[in-house]
């Protein structure tokens with residue numbers, strides 16, 4: 584049986600309208616870099632100058648990055664991922680925005696959280712532990728040591 588022409592036209596119109604609405608919506612929601620769509624790292628940029636300029640008292644402590652890694656696995660990995668590369672719940676901490684932030688800004692952010700966006704406050708961790716975590720985060724930006732000596 585052949586569908587009446589008006590039904591075919593109506594169905595076509597409906598299809599076109601739905602397509603237009605959905606593509607307009609997709610355009611409005613997709614920023615230039617889709618992989619960063621959910622998280623914008625804006626909070627780090629809001630660290631007050633005084634906090635940003637604080638030095639890490641453990642800057643030269645050689646044990647701090649490894650201690651920070653353990654704390655990270657315990658408290659942070661469930662949202663930020665075991666390798667800190669991010670999950671659906673929280674952004675990557677390997678991103679430039681984090682790696683280029685000062686240790687003081689990271690310490691400030693960890694201490695204050697971004698509660699309204701789901702990043703908890705970590706002020707209950709003793710300060711030295713927070714600074715250890717900062718050392719660990721900063722170590723993620725350093726190039727990986729070569730696994731084998733290069734033989735030419």
Ligand code: HEC
Pocket residue numbers: 621622623624625626627628655658659660661662663672673674676681689692693697700701702703705716
């Ligand atoms: C319950 C999930 C959760 C846990 C646990 C968590 N975070 Fe987050 N974190 C988030 C979310 C969500 C954001 C993004 C906040 C935003 O959009 O501003 C975030 C953002 C961050 C940022 C970047 C700030 C920015 O401007 O987006 C840093 C640095 C960070 N977290 C460090 C940590 C550290 C260190 C720990 C462990 C001590 C930790 N987080 C534990 C959810 C979590």
